[in-house]
Amino acid sequence: MNQPSLFDNEPDTPTRQTFALGDSEIQYVANAFTAREADRLFQSLLDDIPWRTATLTIAGHKRPLPRLQCWMADQGRSYSYSGLKLIPHPWNPDVLRIKARMEQLCEHSFNSVLLNYYRDGSDSVSWHADDETELGPNPIVASVSLGAERTLEFKPKVNLTSSKKQIVLGNGSILIMGETIQNNWLHQLPKSSGYTDPRISLTFRNHLSGEAQL
Numbered sequence: 310m311n312q313p314s315l316f317d318n319e320p321d322t323p324t325r326q327t328f329a330l331g332d333s334e335i336q337y338v339a340n341a342f343t344a345r346e347a348d349r350l351f352q353s354l355l356d357d358i359p360w361r362t363a364t365l366t367i368a369g370h371k372r373p374l375p376r377l378q379c380w381m382a383d384q385g386r387s388y389s390y391s392g393l394k395l396i397p398h399p400w401n402p403d404v405l406r407i408k409a410r411m412e413q414l415c416e417h418s419f420n421s422v423l424l425n426y427y428r429d430g431s432d433s434v435s436w437h438a439d440d441e442t443e444l445g446p447n448p449i450v451a452s453v454s455l456g457a458e459r460t461l462e463f464k465p466k467v468n469l470t471s472s473k474k475q476i477v478l479g480n481g482s483i484l485i486m487g488e489t490i491q492n493n494w495l496h497q498l499p500k501s502s503g504y505t506d507p508r509i510s511l512t513f514r515n516h517l518s519g520e521a522q523l
């Protein structure tokens with residue numbers, strides 16, 4: 310018979326780690342949401358969010374993005390990129406609960422969120438920075454991870470030969486990309502080899518004007 314673990318009845322305790330990227334900073338909080346909360350939120354968002362595949366037209370070719378998305382924001386804040394205009398969906402009650410917790414943990418307010426649903430390890434997001442002018446000069450972008458563990462990678466915008474930094478994002482964790490990260494660094498969530506369970510992320514932002522553009 311297996312010995313019960315000493316930690317079986319321990320709640321997951323949030324653990325904050327800080328990573329320096331050049332003179333920019335990232336904070337990672339493991340277990341910001343308990344496994345039980347994260348599992349419930351994952352299922353509720355999977356069921357209730359109107360997930361869509363965005364299709365970009367690049368050089369005349371239609372390309373579906375390798376993930377499902379939903380844009381939620383205060384009314385009047387649309388989001389446009391590569392000729393695509395996303396009209397914000399009204400806030401969902403669980404997303405508002407997550408937003409309230411994020412605002413407390415980040416000591417920062419947010420008025421929009423891009424939700425991403427990675428169905429398995431072949432879904433991904435490629436190199437980019439969340440540096441639209443509508444986010445202001447030094448935006449704080451903070452994300453919540455629910456479901457499968459995936460790795461987020463960072464590389465500097467200049468000096469592209471320097472090595473990539475990797476952060477593993479666990480279920481219920483949050484990641485706070487500090488003020489100068491979007492100016493100096495790109496990030497991506499690469500495909501994961503082998504089968505990977507689904508993952509949902511919510512990346513909270515604060516748009517300064519009504520119209521957001523990439």
Ligand SMILES: O=C(O)CCC(=O)C(=O)O
Pocket residue numbers: 423425434439452461496498510512
């Ligand atoms: O899923 C993630 O953790 C990253 C998503 C992302 O970079 C974005 O939505 O801009």
Ligand SMILES: [Mn+2]
Pocket residue numbers: 437438439496512
């Ligand atoms: Mn991003």
